[in-house]
Amino acid sequence: MKKFASLLSLLILFSLSAFAQDPTGRITGVVKDSVTNEPVVGAYVAVSRNLPDAKPEYVTTDIDGKFSFSGLAKQAAYLVKVSYLSYKDASRTVTVQDDTQDVGTFQLSEAVANLKEIKVVGQVTAVQQKGDTTQFNAAAYKTNPDATSEDLIQKMPGITVANGTVTANGETVNRVLVDGKPFFGEDAALTLKSLPAEIVDKIEVFDKLSDQAQFTGFDDGNGQKTINIVTKADRKMGQFGKVFAGYGLDNRYQAGGNVSFFKGDQRISVIGLSNNINMQNFSSQDLIGVSGGGGGGRGGSGGGSAGNFLVGNQSGITGTNSFGLNYANKFGKKVDVTGSYFFNRTGNSNLQSMQQRFILPGDTDSTDQIYNENSRTNNTNANHRLNFRIEYNINKNNSLIVTPRLSFQDNNSASTKAGLNTLNGLRINSLDNSQRNATNAYNFNNDVLFRHSFEKKGRTLSVNLNTQLNDRNGLGNLYSKTMFFDSLGLAARGDTLDQESYTYSNGLTLGGNLIYTEPIGKNSQLQFNYGLTVSNSDSKKETYNMSFDENTYSDLDSLLSNTFDNRYVTNRAGIGYRYRKNSWSANFGLDFQNTGLYSQQLAPVNAKVDQSFTNLLPNFMLSYRSKTGTQFRTFFRSSTNQPSISQLQNVIDNSNPLALTAGNPDLKQEYRNSFNIRYSLAGAERPYNLNAMVFVTQTNNAIVNSTLIAQEPTKIVDGIILERGAKFTKPVNVDGSWNARTFLAYGKPIAPLKLNVNLTTGFNYVRSPGLINNISNYSNTYAVSQGLVVSSNVSENLDFTVSYSGNYNMVRNTIQPNLNNNYYTQGITGRVNWIFGKGFVVQSDVSNQSYRGLGEGYNRNFTLWNASIGKKFLKNNAGELKLTVFDILKQNNSITRNVTETYVQDVTNRVLTQYAMLTFTYTLRNFGKAPAPQNNRRRDFESGDMPGGGRGGRGGF
Structure with a gap:
């Protein structure tokens, strides 16, 4: 590994010092309005060789109307064309004779002749x-x-x-x-x-x-x-933002704001938030040991899985205190810096009711097992997050990008739960559980990218180095009472657990990737790449039972303790071919990848796993883009996914004695094939826009759950018995996983009515394999979705939106067809914001949610109505005093359905109920004339013109 790092370091130093600069020229100019002589900002400037079939490169004009192109061949003729909305196009031909060729001023005239035409x-x-x-x-x-x-x-x-x-x-x-x-x-x-x-x-x-x-x-x-x-x-020059504070019934409060200071390239933004009404500002990096549940938040009512946008997604009621600072600036002509710090602390409490209906093989009349659970949770999560990005354009041939990220998390949680398993209506076991956990962790990631462009256009070298570090420590206490019943549903015996556990895991990943590109002809390019990644991770868990003689947790439970080391070494080499001509472009590539997995369990027994995986990973892309806005793209890629250390670690997790889990050290990597097609129509000459998508993913060796639900007491490992009705789950590899989605979006403004109409429709198919009592089950879910949004385009004083979303789901299982199910969810929402008179404001939003087919106690139809009335005052209406009533009808609910290959789960969560609040808001608007930027160049290569590749203006040369 040291030799590898040294080699890459030498490559960087050699590239920085040894490569000569390209003796090329550049074109500069300015674009102005022919009537006002004011600069035209954001105009598109296209430069192309004055040859047949030559494709253009694009930049946009800056706030002074200026533009600049570099890397152009001297003594060559180029066509420069300027276009902008509502203006006539302008063009001229120029020959690059000097290092800098000034083409002068383009005077754009309006595309319409009179007011009637306008x-x-x-x-x-x-x-x-x-x-x-x-x-x-x-x-x-x-x-x-x-x-x-x-x-x-x-x-x-x-x-x-x-x-x-x-x-x-x-x-x-x-x-x-x-x-x-x-x-x-x-x-x-x-x-x-x-x-x-x-x-x-x-x-x-x-x-x-x-x-x-x-x-x-x-x-x-x-x-x-x-x-x-x-x-x-x-x-781009001035200060703007808002601050607010409010207090209401039931001690509900909110305070916060955001203020930004923009001065050309220098931008500083400050944000703060404190409230107990479920206004949440955090990303997935802020949540450790916290699950993002469905809905139930501030106006939320539906389900949903946690994603990168997690505002309002944590179930229950949350109080938030957060602070953030963002900074961006350009130093000279060569260095761009962006950085941010964000602190977030949340306190969450939730009451949850859950039902799981299991899919069991065998006689459908005697395998109707249902698990019901009621739980109460409280957790506090604190997070510090630092992000930086430094771009150093060393010269026109070389650049360096460094992107470090660091976060610290601290989580404390406490929960109690009561669960009951029934089989055909008779009790088989029950659970009374309390648990406390304290976890802290840090994550560090640093990415270094060096890029070099040779004298020959299209010949490039880039070296990427990546470092990842993570460390996590946890302390947990579990006290659990479990009761088991006989075949008649009568109490037979009980067990009690009183344990304390320590968990520790860390990981280090070092990776490097080297890519060389070489042009072959005018329209083609080859790529050669090699990458090496070494990943080491260690984990340890120690579980101690209460020693009643010493009244301390001193008895090590070796069956629930484990020490595990894991190492992945991946070598990947490949070749790619890229072709582009006129409106068509295509990429073909093939990578050879070898992954070595070495795992060792050190305690309680010594066991080793030494495996090697070899894969061919093809990829293909075909794209068409017309000048009129038609775009077609199809893409195929094969990839692999490694199991995580938690999936590999073979230690029993008994935090719920009725639902034991463990990892599997024999897991193989997943092999995934992804295919998608995209088609879009958009442009000034069309009164509508259309987007159509098809996504298909097929996975071999998919990592899925194997669940054993004991029909009678069953030994899991020596010393651990799975009692009747309890379940044991571990990950395994299974083929046959599919996920297919289609999506269609159509948008059209209706000018006479001053409305925008957006229509979406889609079809999803998910095939989820799994094992239940060693019998394969395939859960097939078919879903049809429909959405409609009608939004106003009347004026700034009257803004309203009406939307509809509906989802019809059909679930089919290869075993237990009696659990096949059709269910429907629907949402109808209306929002209005009306400013009238001398600064009076009325706001209202109404949302009706309907759930059908979810099962007894979960089929609901309810309406959430929020409304407010306010008055703007002070200079420029900068101040506003507003009275808001949340959940006027007292009907707010949270419902989620989750369909797996093992069970169908329905969940309700605690939600925020009716309150009233008085809020004062002050809006800051102070804009001035923006200064001239320092070479603020933005290059967009349509179709990724060589050598800089696609979207060079967002990180490329």
Whole structure:
């Protein structure tokens, strides 16, 4: 490993010092309005060789209307073309003769001739397709003056926000950037809620490749669905934000705010929040030992799994105290720095009712086992999170990107639960359990990327080094009483556990990846890559029983204790071919991967696992993009997924004696094939936009659960007996896992009615394999979804939205067909924000939720209604006093259904009920003239023109 690190370090030093610069020229110019002579900000400038079939490269003008292209061949002729909404295109041909060739000023004239034509033709184009990016113009969507970026994007077709998760065209959005830069690290929730809609110029939705893939132009499969918020040019200088404080009945309170200081490239944002009304601001990094449940939050009523957007997703009632600081600046012409610190502390309490109906093989008349559980939990979670990104453009041929991330977590929880298993209506066992846990951990990740462009266009070298460290310690106490019943449902005997356990795990991963690209001809490029990853992880658990003689936890329980070491070594080498001509582009690649797994259990017995996996991993991409906004893309990739240390560690977890779990050291890696097709239509010449998607994933050696539900007392290992009705679960490898989704989004503005209409529909199919009492079961779930959003485009003073979402689900099992089930969930929501008179404000939102087919006690229909009335005052209506009533009808509920290959589960959680609150809000708006940026260049390579690859402007050269 030391030799490997030394070799990569030498490569970096050699690249920094030895490569010569490219003797090329650049083109500069400026774009202005022909009437006002004011600079045109954000105009698209395309530069292409003045040859047949030559493809352009793009930049946009800065706040002074200036643009610049570099890396151009001298003595070559280029066509420069400028285009912008509502203006006529302008173009001219220029030959690069000097190091810097100034093409002068482009004077753009309006595309319409008179006011009558402006009323018809001059309407803002809502959506455009710019290469691989879908671009929404914020001006086409009216929002109220106090709206956030989150309020704005929910009006845009194909984008939804539900249960704290943002999706774009059926895919979960993982990152939100501001002007191409991170904001509060990668915490999308903070970004959307912190930035006001009034500073947004455009919303861009695209698949952001990794920094290395952006540079090479070859998709490495590590891309993320991303939203980029482009701010208005006249909002890049000044201070803005809001602060608020409120108090209400039942001692409900909220206080907080966010303030941003923008001064060109320097941007500082501060955010704070304190409340006990379920306003939550955190990402998955902030949650350790905390599960993100479904709904029940501040206005939430439905289910949903935890994702990267976890605002309002934690079940129960949560009090939050948080503080954040974000900083971004450009130092000189070569260094860009972004960094953030975020602290979050939450206290959560929840009451939960759960029912699991098990899918058991055998006679369906005698295998109706049901588990009911009521629980109370309280937990406190504290998190510190630091993120930095430093981009150093050493010169036009070399750059360095360093991205360190560090987080600390501290969690304390306490829970009590009472559970009962019944079989055909008769009791078989019951549980009375109390548990306390204290956990602390840290995670560190650092990524270093060096990129070099040779003199020959398309010839590049990039080296990526990655370090990951994690450490976790835990202390837990368990006191449990279990009662077992005979065949008549009468009490037979009971067991008591009184234990204390210590857990410890750490991990270190070192990885490196080297990629070299070489052009072959005018339209083709080869890529050669090699990567090495070494991952070591250790875990230890010690469980002690209460010694009643000494009244301490001193008796080591060797059956529930374990020491485990694990090491993965992965070598991966491959070759790729890239072709691009006209509107078509294609990538082909094949990687050879060898993974060695070495695991050793040191206690309570010594056991070893030594395995090797060899795989061929093909990938393929075909893309078509027309000038009119039509886009088609199909993509296939094979990949592997390694089991985690918790899945490998063979130690019994008895935190619920009726539901024991353990890992499996014999697990193999998963082999996954992913295929997707995307088709979109968008453009200024169309009165609508359309997105269609198909996603299919097939997994061999899928890591799934094998569950043993004892029909009679069964020995798991020596000394541990699984009593009748209890279950034991461990992970195993099974083939036959499928996940297929289709998604269709259609958006159209209805100008005469001043409305935006967005329609979505989809079909999902999930095939989940599993083992139940050593018999294979395949749970097949078919789901049809339909969504409709009608939003206003009337004015800033009247903003309303009406939406409908419905999901019809069909569940079919290969065993226990009596548990096959059809169920339907539906939500109808209406929101209105009306500003009238002399600053009076009325806000109201009504949501009706309907659940059918979930089973007795879970079929519900309820309406959540919140409303407020307020008055704006002070200069520029900066102040507002508002009275809000939450859950006026006292019907708020939380319901979740989860279908697995082993059971069907229905859950209800504690929710926030009716309260009234008086809140004062002060809005800061102080904008000035933005200063000229320092070489604030943004290059978007449509289709990823060589050498810089796709989306060079968001991390590439």
